[in-house]
Amino acid sequence: MTARRDDDLRAELEAHVAMAAAERVAWGETPEAAERAARREFGNLTHVSEVTREQHRGVSLERFVQDIRYGIRSLRRTPTFTVAAVLTLALAIGANSAVFSVVNGVLLRPLPFPDPDRLFLVSYLPKDLPWDPPPGLVDRQWLDYRQRQRAFERVTGYTRRAGTLTGAGDAARLAGARVDANFFGVLRISPAIGRGFTPDDNGEDVVVLGDRIWRERFSADPRIVGRAVHIDGVSHVVVGVMPSGFGFPGSAEFWTPLRVTLNEHNSFILSVLGRLRERGSTDEARQELEALAEAMPRDPKDHDGPMEAAILPLKSMITGKIAPALFVFTGAVAFVLLIACVNVANLLLIRAASRRREMAVRVALGAGRLRLLRQLLTESALVGVAGGVLGILVAQLGVRALLAIAPDGRIPRVDEVRVDGTVLAFTLVVSLVTGVAFGVVPALQSARQAPQEAMAHGGRTVGTAHGRLRASLVAIEVALALVLLTGAALMIKSFLRMRGVDKGYDARHVVAMTVDLPSLRYGDAPRQRAFHDRMLAELAAIPSVQDVGAVTFKPMSDVGMMGDFVVEGASPTPHGFGLDKLVVSPGYFPSMGVRLVRGREFTTADDARAEGVIIVSESVARRVWPGSDPIGKRVSMEDKPTSRDWLTVVGVAADVVQDRSMEKHSAMYFPYAQSSWTFVMSHTTYVVRSDIGTSVAPAMRAALRRADPDIPAQKLQTMDEALLDVVADPLFQTRLLGAFSFIAMLLAAIGTYGVLAYDVAERSREIALRMALGAQPGTVIAMVMRRTVTLAVAGATLGVLASLGLTHVLTKSLYDVKPTDPGTLVSVVAGIVVVALLAGLVPARRASRVRVLTALSD
Amino acid sequence: MPKERGLSRIELLQGTLDMIVLQTLRWGPRHGYGIAQMIRANSRDALQVETGSLYPALHRLEKQRLISADWTVSGNGQRVREYTLTAAGRKQLTTQRSRWEQLSSAIAAILEPPAESES
Numbered sequence: 015m016t017a018r019r020d021d022d023l024r025a026e027l028e029a030h031v032a033m034a035a036a037e038r039v040a041w042g043e044t045p046e047a048a049e050r051a052a053r054r055e056f057g058n059l060t061h062v063s064e065v066t067r068e069q070h071r072g073v074s075l076e077r078f079v080q081d082i083r084y085g086i087r088s089l090r091r092t093p094t095f096t097v098a099a100v101l102t103l104a105l106a107i108g109a110n111s112a113v114f115s116v117v118n119g120v121l122l123r124p125l126p127f128p129d130p131d132r133l134f135l136v137s138y139l140p141k142d143l144p145w146d147p148p149p150g151l152v153d154r155q156w157l158d159y160r161q162r163q164r165a166f167e168r169v170t171g172y173t174r175r176a177g178t179l180t181g182a183g184d185a186a187r188l189a190g191a192r193v194d195a196n197f198f199g200v201l202r203i204s205p206a207i208g209r210g211f212t213p214d215d216n217g218e219d220v221v222v223l224g225d226r227i228w229r230e231r232f233s234a235d236p237r238i239v240g241r242a243v244h245i246d247g248v249s250h251v252v253v254g255v256m257p258s259g260f261g262f263p264g265s266a267e268f269w270t271p272l273r274v275t276l277n278e279h280n281s282f283i284l285s286v287l288g289r290l291r292e293r294g295s296t297d298e299a300r301q302e303l304e305a306l307a308e309a310m311p312r313d314p315k316d317h318d319g320p321m322e323a324a325i326l327p328l329k330s331m332i333t334g335k336i337a338p339a340l341f342v343f344t345g346a347v348a349f350v351l352l353i354a355c356v357n358v359a360n361l362l363l364i365r366a367a368s369r370r371r372e373m374a375v376r377v378a379l380g381a382g383r384l385r386l387l388r389q390l391l392t393e394s395a396l397v398g399v400a401g402g403v404l405g406i407l408v409a410q411l412g413v414r415a416l417l418a419i420a421p422d423g424r425i426p427r428v429d430e431v432r433v434d435g436t437v438l439a440f441t442l443v444v445s446l447v448t449g450v451a452f453g454v455v456p457a458l459q460s461a462r463q464a465p466q467e468a469m470a471h472g473g474r475t476v477g478t479a480h481g482r483l484r485a486s487l488v489a490i491e492v493a494l495a496l497v498l499l500t501g502a503a504l505m506i507k508s509f510l511r512m513r514g515v516d517k518g519y520d521a522r523h524v525v526a527m528t529v530d531l532p533s534l535r536y537g538d539a540p541r542q543r544a545f546h547d548r549m550l551a552e553l554a555a556i557p558s559v560q561d562v563g564a565v566t567f568k569p570m571s572d573v574g575m576m577g578d579f580v581v582e583g584a585s586p587t588p589h590g591f592g593l594d595k596l597v598v599s600p601g602y603f604p605s606m607g608v609r610l611v612r613g614r615e616f617t618t619a620d621d622a623r624a625e626g627v628i629i630v631s632e633s634v635a636r637r638v639w640p641g642s643d644p645i646g647k648r649v650s651m652e653d654k655p656t657s658r659d660w661l662t663v664v665g666v667a668a669d670v671v672q673d674r675s676m677e678k679h680s681a682m683y684f685p686y687a688q689s690s691w692t693f694v695m696s697h698t699t700y701v702v703r704s705d706i707g708t709s710v711a712p713a714m715r716a717a718l719r720r721a722d723p724d725i726p727a728q729k730l731q732t733m734d735e736a737l738l739d740v741v742a743d744p745l746f747q748t749r750l751l752g753a754f755s756f757i758a759m760l761l762a763a764i765g766t767y768g769v770l771a772y773d774v775a776e777r778s779r780e781i782a783l784r785m786a787l788g789a790q791p792g793t794v795i796a797m798v799m800r801r802t803v804t805l806a807v808a809g810a811t812l813g814v815l816a817s818l819g820l821t822h823v824l825t826k827s828l829y830d831v832k833p834t835d836p837g838t839l840v841s842v843v844a845g846i847v848v849v850a851l852l853a854g855l856v857p858a859r860r861a862s863r864v865r866v867l868t869a870l871s872d
Numbered sequence: 873m874p875k876e877r878g879l880s881r882i883e884l885l886q887g888t889l890d891m892i893v894l895q896t897l898r899w900g901p902r903h904g905y906g907i908a909q910m911i912r913a914n915s916r917d918a919l920q921v922e923t924g925s926l927y928p929a930l931h932r933l934e935k936q937r938l939i940s941a942d943w944t945v946s947g948n949g950q951r952v953r954e955y956t957l958t959a960a961g962r963k964q965l966t967t968q969r970s971r972w973e974q975l976s977s978a979i980a981a982i983l984e985p986p987a988e989s990e991s
Contacts, residue, residue: 022943023927026904026953030923033905033950056923066927069935 019070023063031056078392085393095365096397099358102761103401103448106354108408109757111433111441113347115413117340118440119431121333126259126430128202129289133328134296136169136286138307141320149326150283153274158310159286165299166288170196171272173284174264177245178532178726182231185726187530189265190245192272198222200289201262208239208254215271221250224267225258245270246532247724259429287328296325332426339747342501342823346754349498351444353758355452356491357765362394362456363484364772373460390457391450398449402441409433409441419749421742459483484769485805488762492809493816495762496846498755500817503838504824505748508831512741515830518670518678519569520607521733523707526568527714528729531696542695545721546686550599552717553702558710561703563602564686567594568699569670570736575694579682580655581638582648593634593680594672595651597689603667605701606733613645613665621687626658629665629683637680649682674740676829699729708732747827759846762809763853770802770857782866791862798861802854806847813846814839889921889929890938891972894957894965897939903952904930930955938964 031052038048056062089096124130136159137149151159156171163169172193179186191197198210205222221243223232232238242249245268261267263285274284290299304323366373376386410433417428425431536542546564553562567574576592600616602608611632620627628649635644648660661684669678689695704710711730718727731739738745774781781794821833831838896902896910907930908921933939938961946952957965 022953025951027923027927029903029950029952030905030908033903033946033952036948036950058924062924062927065924066931069928069931 020063020067023066027056027059027063031059081389081392082396084389085396089393089396092365095361096400099361099397100400100404102354102357102764103398103445104404104408105757106351106761107402107405107441107445107448108412109347109754110351110444111405111409111437112412112416113340113343114440115409115433115437116416116425116431117344118434118436120336120425120427121340122436123427123430125329125332125427127262130329131327132290132292133200134166134288134290134299135324135326135328135331136166136288136299136303137324137326138303138321139283141322147283148285149324149331150285153282153284154276155307155310156284156286157274157276159303159306162306163288163299163302165291165294165302167291168196168200169286169288170194170200171274171284171286172197172263173272173282174266175270176530176728177268177270178247178530178724179227179231179243179245179268180247180724181244185724186231187726187728188227188267190268190270191263191266193269194272197269197287200287202289203257203260205254206257207236208252210254211269211271215253219248219250220253220271221245222254222256222269223252224256224261227267228255246530246534248532248534299325336426338826339743342747342827343750343754345823346498346501346751349494350754350758350761351448353491353494353761353765355448356487356494357761357768358394358397359452359455360484360487360491360765360769362453363459363487364768366390366456366460367772367776369460386460387457390460391453394453394457395446395449398445398447398452399442401448402445405445406433406438406441409437416750419746421746455483455487481773484772486808488765488769488805489809489812491762491765492806492846492850493811493813495755495758496810496813496842497817497820498751498758499842499846500813500821500839501824502748502751502755503842504821504828504831504833504835505744505751507835507838508828509741509744509748511830512676512744513737515671515676517569517737518608518668519733521737522607523703523705524606524733525702525704525708525710525714526699526729526731526733526736527702527711527718527727528568528571528697528699529718529725530728531698531725533696536696537692539690539692539695542692543686546599546695546698548721549700549717550601552720553700553714556702556704556710556713556717558704558706558713559702560705561601561605561701563605563701564599564698565602565606565701566597566694566698567672568701568733568736569606569672570733570740571673571699574672575691577651580650580653582650582660584638593631593682595682595684595694597684597686597691597695599686602683602701605703607703608670609668611666611668612643613663615665616683616685618687620685624688626661626688627664627685628661629667630663631667631669631679631681633669633678633680634682635663635666674743744827744829759849762846763849766802766805766850766853767856769805770798770854771860773801774798774857774861778861778864781861781864782868785864786866794862794864795858798858799851799854802850802858803847806850809850810843810846814843888972889925890933891965891968892919892921893926893929893933894938894961894968897955897957897961898965901942901954901956903946903954905952907955933961937961 031049034052034055035045035048038051039045043051053059125133127133135149136151138151138155139147139149151171160169160171170193172191175190175192177188177190179188193211195211195213195215198204204210206225207228208222210222211220223238223243228234228238232241235241238252238255241252243252244250250270256269272284288299290296300323303325307321307323373386413431413433417425417431420428531542531545536545550562550564553559575595577595578592598616600618600620603610603615610629613629616627616629630638630644630649638644638649639647644663644666647663649663650659650661652659667681667683670681671677672679672681686695700714702710702714714730715727718725781789781797785791785794817839818834825833892911893907896907896914902910904923904927908923908926911919911921930939930941934941934955937958939955940958941953941955944952944954
């Protein structure tokens with residue numbers, strides 16, 4: 015192709031020479047002389063063919079370099095513009111790169127296991143449970159499934175656990191997991207030291223430690239294998255240490271063998287993880303799971319509702335909860351970038367106005383529009399890239415700030431969040447794209463204008479098209495900022511509602527201390543009760559304490575026990591009516607400030623020998639015994655109760671908000687002295703109401719030490735702090751969105767100011783003329799402010815429309831606030847109009863001070 | 873030709889040459905040599921187009937589809953590449969001419985300002 019074109023070109027040029035020579039011959043020269051002269055006249059044929067050939071190349075590199083040089087020179091001539099534009103972009107691009115770093119670390123980067131895309135969670139659970147269990151299999155099904163499944167190379171079962179490490183520094187509460195022998199093999203991560211588990215390790219006596227514990231608690235002892243450590247007071251032999259960076263599931267720091275012992279009354283749900291066979295599909299795996307589950311022998315007591323079989327990517331489970339929030343952040347920060355682009359586009363337009371003469375001359379001299387366009391785009395791309403380079407610095411700081419305000423443990427894979435090559439590439443692309451995006455409109459404008467007009471007016475009059483374009487850009491900017499502000503305002507309102515809502519308990523002066531009793535020394539109900547009694551007595555003896563109580567799961571905790579029940583004389587409770595089952599001590603209701611609506615509290619007389627009693631919450635009473643007095647009615651927790659299993663309702667308490675859903679729950683309360691649920695009673699929160707508030711904490715710790723020096727307080731906090739724990743996510747989202755919308759508003763205000771200030775400067779002659787003709791400064795101010803209001807109202811209208819369309823993405827994050835909450839919209843609009851007016855005030859005042867003579871003689 | 877050239881001068885030559893070439897082709901198809909001869913004759917020998925400028929201009933205009941090219945045989949038996957003005961080229965010529973006229977009048981206005989100043 016090119017070779018043919020070269021030959022063609024050669025032939026064309028030779029023909030030129032031949033014709034020139036032929037003409038000379040016709041004029042009487044000898045053919046030889048004519049040929050020589052024609053060649054001389056033609057010049058260097060090779061050179062000519064080269065420069066001609068160049069026309070066929072795309073964009074010549076040389077010209078590109080020339081454009082860049084020219085661009086840099088021209089940017090240096092307007093340093094104020096360049097600095098303002100680069101800083102604006104650096105801020106916005108940096109913010110985007112910071113958020114992208116998080117998205118990249120959390121969502122995009124593969125999990126830190128070999129071949130992670132073949133790891134799936136196996137789940138077969140009832141569809142209609144009243145709560146949302148994590149995916150998994152019930153223990154008896156697991157034993158069956160593990161033997162018979164073929165879809166996965168290997169499967170492993172595990173449950174999360176926590177444990178108290180003692181005997182190596184201060185007692186520490188650690189996250190851990192019980193895992194079977196296949197666990198490390200399925201993940202394909204081997205211990206750095208020692209070994210994992212074998213099928214023979216089914217006792218409680220061996221442990222694999224995490225890297226951090228090994229370094230911090232055992233000073234990285236290379237001969238740690240074989241040493242004993244104490245977890246929950248039980249001696250475990252260390253068999254291995256995992257490599258640094260491994261902390262699955264959750265942020266596990268130690269692993270013990272999983273022991274599945276079937277319990278006649280209860281079944282437990284295990285997480286099941288499998289590594290899919292090569293070329294296996296999740297559909298096949300799911301069908302196999304359904305077929306196997308169908309064939310499993312069913313216990314008549316088993317749940318008989320519809321079941322759901324699912325094979326879920328492991329990654330979606332790890333990142334699932336944070337993904338929607340990240341989506342919102344990404345959107346918000348992209349808005350900030352858009353606003354920054356609009357701002358810089360406006361700066362460029364203003365700059366273009368002052369370069370109209372330069373452009374006009376170049377157009378008149380024959381520079382093609384495309385050439386000018388390319389030149390202008392090169393300039394804006396340069397600004398974009400400079401913004402991006404600075405933006406990387408901003409991103410570094412931004413990532414640090416983001417992680418600092420993120421609630422602990424809420425961002426999964428947090429140690430994988432950093433500014434890396436992917437983030438750098440992202441930043442480069444974003445800066446180039448933004449550079450072109452904000453440059454294209456001004457560039458088209460400049461390249462399109464007629465040279466004559468520009469030359470004739472010498473850049474003095476207002477280009478009305480320019481002015482309109484600038485004004486609409488500012489309106490867009492205001493609209494974008496308004497959308498973000500609306501989002502932030504909705505989040506704030508929702509957060510305040512969340513905090514302010516009646517939670518059914520009275521948090522004032524309440525301090526709660528949570529402990530976990532190790533099963534070795536507190537394995538049965540009598541020993542647990544003895545510890546509780548001791549603790550309650552110790553706490554009651556603290557001088558400033560008014561009320562003392564204990565509960566298995568305090569309000570605002572993330573764990574709990576739910577279940578159903580049987581009502582005497584009625585058909586079984588409707589499916590899906592699950593409620594919180596809480597075991598409490600006498601004194602719990604006054605100490606937590608939970609109102610007793612009817613009947614009585616538990617007393618010390620409600621012990622193991624007395625009649626079984628229960629307190630229900632209001633909504634249970636309403637639902638189960640509508641219109642009649644619940645006191646004296648009987649319920650049972652057993653599916654087929656015998657006469658001893660019936661519990662008599664002695665009181666009705668207010669419904670209480672129990673978890674982050676912020677919904678009031680139905681609940682049943684059981685007295686400690688009558689409960690045999692040792693597995694929930696080992697987790698207890700002692701509640702103290704004291705008029706000295708938090709200051710009572712040291713005395714509570716001392717009480718715990720006296721009761722058992724080896725048990726750490728897992729948590730010691732006021733109920734207000736417990737609430738903050740639970741609302742940490744919304745608080746984080748609110749803060750972040752607030753920060754983004756603040757930046758957005760600032761940029762929009764600067765943009766508004768810039769355009770108005772430029773308008774005033776451009777119109778100073780007109781203003782001076784008006785004043786010379788008798789206009790008062792007030793009239794002039796009014797004129798500028800009218801324009802400000804027009805801009806703000808146009809932007810706000812657009813913004814309100816956009817908000818109505820966009821804020822629904824927040825629906826899930828909002829509590830008791832509609833995404834289209836009119837009050838919020840009205841106040842945001844009012845706010846942004848006020849900000850716009852403030853931005854317009856300075857240029858307006860300047861306009862009113864225009865010196866008539868100076869402006870007119872200019 | 874001299875190596876040291878300002879940016880605007882290249883473009884002056886380039887842009888203007890393009891216009892002149894288009895103008896020349898208005899009277900019918902012509903090969904490179906013919907175009908050079910015609911420019912020279914029509915400018916009364918004032919403009920001598922370098923081949924190093926002419927052929928790049930022709931190929932550039934061809935690439936922009938303002939002119940088209942075909943191989944034919946000239947009157948004296950020489951195989952030549954002949955250029956023809958396209959419809960787009962005709963349009964471009966009109967706008968370039970009007971722009972040129974605007975520029976000349978603008979420059980004229982600057983060189984000979986009207987008696988009364990604007991302000």
